Amino acid sequence: MTAAAELIGVTQRFGSFTAVDAVDLAVPPGKLTTLLGPSGCGKTTTLRMIAGYSAPTSGTIRIDGIDSTRTPPEKRNLGMVFQSYALFPHMTVADNVGYGLKLRKVPAAERRARVMETLELVGLAHLAGRKPKKLSGGQQQRVALARAIAIRPRLLLLDEPLSNLDARLRVQMRTEIRRIQAETELTVILVTHDQDEALEMSDEMVIMNEGRIVQQGAPQQVFPRPADRFVAEFLGYENFLTAADGTPLTIRPEHLRLAEQAPGLPATVADVAFRGVDLLVSLDVVDPSGATVRLLADVRGGTAPAPGSSVTVVTPDDHLVRLPR
Numbered sequence: 001m002t003a004a005a006e007l008i009g010v011t012q013r014f015g016s017f018t019a020v021d022a023v024d025l026a027v028p029p030g031k032l033t034t035l036l037g038p039s040g041c042g043k044t045t046t047l048r049m050i051a052g053y054s055a056p057t058s059g060t061i062r063i064d065g066i067d068s069t070r071t072p073p074e075k076r077n078l079g080m081v082f083q084s085y086a087l088f089p090h091m092t093v094a095d096n097v098g099y100g101l102k103l104r105k106v107p108a109a110e111r112r113a114r115v116m117e118t119l120e121l122v123g124l125a126h127l128a129g130r131k132p133k134k135l136s137g138g139q140q141q142r143v144a145l146a147r148a149i150a151i152r153p154r155l156l157l158l159d160e161p162l163s164n165l166d167a168r169l170r171v172q173m174r175t176e177i178r179r180i181q182a183e184t185e186l187t188v189i190l191v192t193h194d195q196d197e198a199l200e201m202s203d204e205m206v207i208m209n210e211g212r213i214v215q216q217g218a219p220q221q222v223f224p225r226p227a228d229r230f231v232a233e234f235l236g237y238e239n240f241l242t243a244a245d246g247t248p249l250t251i252r253p254e255h256l257r258l259a260e261q262a263p264g265l266p267a268t269v270a271d272v273a274f275r276g277v278d279l280l281v282s283l284d285v286v287d288p289s290g291a292t293v294r295l296l297a298d299v300r301g302g303t304a305p306a307p308g309s310s311v312t313v314v315t316p317d318d319h320l321v322r323l324p325r
Contacts, residue, residue, distance in 0.1 A: 002065040004029040004155055004187040005050055010059030012045050012211075019045040021211035022059070027155075027204075032181050032188040034198040037208035038234070043191045044159060046208070050189065051157055052076050064154060079148030080157045083164060085140050087132040093119070093143050094128040100151040118150040121180060138169045145177070149184065156181075158190040162197065174200050195235050199223060207231055226250070228324055237321070239295045241287035248323040253280070253298040255319035258305060264312040269305045270294070279304050285313055 003026040012020040020042040027033050035043035048054040049061060052073035061069045068076055079100075087096050098115040106114070119125040122142040132140055141161060148156055158177070162170045178201050181188050192198055198205050199219045207215045207222070215227040226232035229240065229248065237250045258267075258281065271282040279299040287293050295313065305311055 001029065003027055003062070004064065005189070006060075006062040006065075007046070007050070008060040008062070010046070010049060010056045010061060012042075012049060012054065013057045018211055020049070020056070023211075023213055025206060025213065025216075027187065027189060029187050030185045031203035032178065032190060032201055033204040033206060034202045035189065035191045035206050035208060036193070036195065036198040036234075038193060041208040042211040043208050047157055047159055047189060047191050050155070051078055051080055076155075077151070077153055078155045078157055079151055079153035081141075081144045081148050081159065081161045083160045085144040085164075087140060087143055087147075089132055092129050092131060093124060093135070096132065096143055097146045097150050100147060104151065114150055118146045121149070121183065122146045122176070136169075137165050138173060141165065141173060142176070145180065149180070149186070154187070156186050156188045158188060160191055160193070162192075162194075170197070177201065199235075207234065209234075224321070226321060226323070232321065232323065239293075241285070241293050241295070241315075242289040242291060243322075244288040246289065246325065248325060249315075250321045250323060251315055251319055253296040255316060256295065256297040257314040257316070258297055258299060259312045259314055262312050262314055264314040267295070267311050267313045269307050269309050269311060271307055272304050274304075281305060283311070283313060 005027040007023050007025040010020060010023045011018065023046065035046055037043050045054065049056050052071060055070065060067060063076060094115050097118055098111050101111045101114060116125055119128055122145055124139060124142055124146065127139065132143065162173050165173060174197060190201065202219050205217065205219055205222050206213055209230050215222055215231050223235060226235055226237065232250045237252055239251050239253060241249050243249055265285050265287060267283040267285040269281060270284050273280040281297045281299050283295045283297060285293055285295050
């Protein structure tokens with residue numbers, strides 16, 4: 001199966017700074033792939049090179065198996081949605097969505113039909129005649145998405161598209177984008193720094209750090225088995241300790257159990273925070289290597305332990321992740 005997009009040894013340098021460092025990546029067709037990582041990791045630069053807005057210093061970019069390394073953006077037939085949405089304020093919703101079709105000289109009747117078809121897909125057909133300033137943030141985001149989809153792109157590229165929305169709308173739009181992708185079977189590449197967003201939306205996650213890919217795979221593969229401490233921390237693992245043989249270990253707060261008398265690690269309760277449905281218990285623990293570390297336990301049900309009390313921390317083997325030394 002030909003990759004929808006493929007990067008082969010792609011590097012991007014700006015002076016002495018290497019933003020993307022010899023990246024090899026194959027994006028599967030008909031799937032939603034996320035580029036995930038902290039600010040400055042190279043994910044947006046990678047997306048811009050796929051889009052054609054920036055040429056790689058070295059390496060090859062193929063789209064649908066065709067070398068597109070030097071192909072200008074307007075000839076790649078890709079849809080792109082930016083953080084800012086970049087809607088034309090003087091145009092109606094319908095005219096915004098049809099703008100790319102007009103540039104491509106699609107006949108007016110077909111253009112109107114495709115605009116309405118796409119607005120139906122994003123649930124905004126009833127707002128076709130409205131101006132962007134009359135729309136909510138979530139509605140503007142859907143218009144930008146519709147404009148990108150209307151041209152029937154080979155790839156849909158999304159650069160932090162939900163970052164300007166409030167928390168509730170972000171969650172709603174994750175579901176909407178996933179639905180639209182599934183219905184259209186579009187190949188989507190989404191850039192995000194939000195691990196929850198990536199875990200919820202991805203068919204494939206590509207985690208980047210300092211211009212390199214550090215782990216790639218389906219969320220169900222990556223989340224329980226982070227490749228190293230950087231990935232573990234970025235995915236929300238907060239507890240790190242060391243085995244007796246020196247192997248670094250990590251375990252999530254919800255997988256720690258507290259007991260008064262059980263085989264486990266001796267600990268002292270440092271703090272207890274009530275969070276509504278659970279308790280977040282901070283513990284000073286002597287780990288298997290003999291070092292004292294601070295661990296967090298997510299406790300549901302039972303009596304809250306008092307700060308200063310002694311407890312035993314149980315670390316189930318099936319939830320302990322062994323990291324590279």
